[in-house]
Amino acid sequence: MRFSMHPHSGLATTTVLLEGEVEYEDTTGAAGIMPSGSVEWMNAGRGVWHDGRARGDGPVRGYQLWVALPPELELGEPRSQYLSVSEIPHTGPARVVLGRYGNVESPVLAPAGINYLLVRLFAGEQWQYTPPAGHNIAWLSIQRGALRIADESIANELAVFGESEDVLAFTADEDSEFVIGSAVPHPHNLVLGYYSVHTSLAALRAGEARIKEIGAQLSRRGRIG
DSSP states (O other), X not given: OEEEEEEEBSEEEEEEEEESOEEEEETTSOEEEEOTTXXXXXXXXXXXXXXXXXXXXXXXXXXXXXXXXXXXXXXXOOEEEEEOGXXXXXXXXXXXXXXXXXXXXXXXXXXXXXXXXXXEEOTTOEEEEOOOTTOOEEEEEEEESOEEETTEEEOSEEEEOOSOOOOEEEEESSSEEEEEEEEOOOOSOOEEOSSBEESSHHHHHHHHHHHHHHHHHHHHTTSXX
16 A cells, blocks of 8 residues: 655544554654554645555555644644554543543544544444534444444444434444544535645635645655656
């Protein structure tokens, strides 16, 4: 697996690596190796380039979530965080990747109004997710196992729940691993570029201009063609 050097602006990516190792580098100056269980938070802000490549011949498996940033952050200074599995706090069977759940808060410097949890349940185990106040959007993605939600079985798919702040109750039909997220609705327009998401055309143009500037620097150094 190889993701060649490519840009983003106006958004943040959250990568949860479940299996394998990935070597990373970005134009904030960060570089290193993500081991299995680690998390990358890449706040692209006004513009950043990054790449990643698998180490070794084994499989690489994980989740990546794109988070649209609010106007006060979408053209801010790019920032990245790389967290080992021991730095990701947990409550019960859930690791809190973004946000706060129960009495546990993620060290990731994400915008307010979003939760993102990695959950592992054994076969027959039950678990409930209570969205924080205002979080009336929720979604779930499961790669391994099967879950039962209100007598409906979910496996190997992405599920988006109806708008509600109701408690979500899960029963694992088998050993299961999934991510669940909830959020306050994004109250801004989404203006899309090729690798960018902004709240206005002016912000998109500013982000793409910065991306072009960084790209020219990378080209002079022979990093991109």
